[in-house]
Amino acid sequence: MGRRLLLLVVLVYALFLWGLGTLNGALLALAVPLIVWLGAALLWGIPKPHLRISRSLSTSRAPKGTPVSVKLSVANEGPLVEEILIEDMLPHGIELVAGESRALASLGPGEVVDLEYTVAGKQRGVFVFRGIEVTTSDHLGIFRRRTTLPAPTQLTVAPETLKLRRLAIRPLRTRATAGPIPARQGGSGVDFFGIREYQPGDPLRWINWRVSARHRQALFTNEFEQERIADVGLILDARRRTDIRLNEHALFERAVRATASLAETFLGDGNRVGLLVYGGFLDWTFPGYGRVQRERILQALAKAKTGDSLVFDSLDYIPTRFFPAKSQIVLISPLCPADPPMLTRLRARGYQLMVISPDPISFETQFLKPDKAVDLAVRIARLERALLLRQLRRAGIQVVDWQVDRPFDQAVHTSLNRTAHWFRSIGVTP
Secondary structure, three states: OOHHHHHHHHHHHHHHHHHHHHOOHHHHHHHHHHHHHHHHHHHHOOOOOOEEEEEEEOOOEEEOOOOEEEEEEEEEOOOOEEEEEEEEOOOOOEEEEEEOOEEEEEEOOOOEEEEEEEEEEOOOEEEEEEEEEEEEEOOOOOOEEEEEEEEEEEEEEEOOOOOOOOOOOOOOOOOOOEEEEEEEEEEEEEEEEEEEEOOOOOOHHHEOHHHHOOOOOOOEEEEEEEEEOOEEEEEEEOEHHHOOEEOOEEHHHHHHHHHHHHHHHHHHOOOEEEEEEEOOOEEEEEEEOHHHHHHHHHHHHHOOOOEOOOOOOOHHHOOHHHOOOOOEEEEEOOOOOOOHHHHHHHHHOOOEEEEEEEOHHHHHHOOOOOOHHHHHHHHHHHHHHHHHHHHHHHOOOEEEEEOOOOOHHHHHHHHHHHHHHHHHHOOOOO
16 A cells, blocks of 8 residues: 555545544535545546566676666557656666666556666676566556566676786697697697707708717707697685685685686696686686687686585585696695695696696785784784695695785796796796
């Protein structure tokens, strides 16, 4: 019951009771127009609207905070609607930036009301504009009918990505297509690989005249390392116990953005990339190439959430069958004390493993007030983390200890350059 109807009914009853109680006919006469008004409203009723709704977005995917234009069109395919209030219900997490998402109008047969406004995503995710709330009223404005008309439209707010320089990875096995990854096999390439005996068809510029001068009966040519594309498997750790949430900040969000940047970098180099979100459940994006695969991975990262699971509480149940043998695996995880044994086993199976580890200690300390007890706890936690990372490095795993207060691109390249230099110093090719 609307406020106007309630007020009208109360007023009619009050006039009747007052008029009968005081035997005053003038008060009873005052109630007659109100009764006629109410009867006319009941007689005419509220016309049921017949509306056709369409909504379009300027883009179906946008980074966080990027404005997206929304166009809403409401067409009347029925009789005249004297008064109609149209409200577009925005999903939680989407904010109105410019324009109006509601309008009050009168719609005649065949007339159209157009709304245009701008929204932006406050957080990453997959948001669905589910419907339009329409409120119609009768000619006299007494009765109102509120209905929700479905008009589902999906907007994906993708995580932000950083443009990274080419990352040096050296998986034990590559694919047959030419690319930027050294293949550990001789052939045509750029980097020197070795020397072999001359074969018919070898370019003359490849002949190593210094070595050939030592052998009168044979010629020798330089051999270069082939460069191909590789299989890269990204594993995003979505276990709830590895995440730290303080106020509106979450360590998991840093890991999501890092994963998106890595995916874009590896795909930009032509590699075949797959994604596994490992947490409350397994969300597997099958490996692929190019822009289509980029959209699939960003879609999966947009809806990624942390979760708890008795099965996937540890990394022991990572389904290695998802990743080709001897391929490159990149794990993005803050790490837990029980994780190194499983990662060591992955390395022993022939996978080239890289761990991108957002530092939970530096993330949490930036929100804590300086205190002696806090300082002591931070020192102990850093020692434990240093021992954990050292254990991984001793197993031949590339580790990027990302202090989250530093830009991700700067941290990853500085760490990987240092790791490659360390491998070369002990005579090992990473």
